[in-house]
Amino acid sequence: MVRAVIFDVDGTLLDSEQLWNQSKEAFVRSTGGHWHADAPLAMIGMSSTEWSTYMHNQLDVPLPPDEINRGVVARTEGRYRSGLPVLPGAVESVRGLAAHWRVALASSADMESSLSRVAARISCFCW
Numbered sequence: 001m002v003r004a005v006i007f008d009v010d011g012t013l014l015d016s017e018q019l020w021n022q023s024k025e026a027f028v029r030s031t032g033g034h035w036h037a038d039a040p041l042a043m044i045g046m047s048s049t050e051w052s053t054y055m056h057n058q059l060d061v062p063l064p065p066d067e068i069n070r071g072v073v074a075r076t077e078g079r080y081r082s083g084l085p086v087l088p089g090a091v092e093s094v095r096g097l098a099a100h101w102r103v104a105l106a107s108s109a110d111m112e113s114s115l116s117r118v119a120a121r122i123s124c125f126c127w
Contacts, residue, residue, distance in 0.1 A: 004102040007094060013105075015085040016076075017044075023075035024055065027068065033061035047108055048073075 010016045021040040028035045036042075039059060043051040052065035052072070061068050097103055 002101055004104060005097050006104045006106050009105055009107040013087060013090040013094070015087050019076055019079045019085060020072075023072050023079060024051070027072050027075055028055060028059050028061055031061050031063060031071075033059045035059060 007013055010020075017040075024039070024043070025035050027033075028039075033055065036059065039054075042058070043054055046054065048069045049065065052068040055061045055068050055072075056063065056065050063071070094103055
């Protein structure tokens with residue numbers, strides 16, 4: 001029996017991969033690192049600890065991984081404030097399921113504020 005539905009945010013409700021890649025590239029360039037065209041593909045599926053370490057080791061960002069993470073998250077949150085890249089049909093799908101079950105959000109991203117924005121936009125999540 002289904003008791004609840006949990007949605008992963010990135011790639012399921014939001015088309016966010018491009019925003020993350022843009023933020024990472026801008027951060028690398030702003031810190032004097034060396035962006036590589038294959039970096040986005042290399043970082044797909046990595047946790048924030050993994051991609052910030054990758055950016056430090058492979059893209060020559062001269063900051064510790066925790067500072068890299070904070071900087072990229074701040075840039076991405078700024079992009080989210082400009083507008084959430086909600087995928088077509090996401091809002092309707094979640095609301096439709098919420099009429100029958102409890103719904104919640106999940107994400108590996110270090111962005112509580114973006115989860116709050118998604119929840120406010122769709123307005124049917126439990127916490």
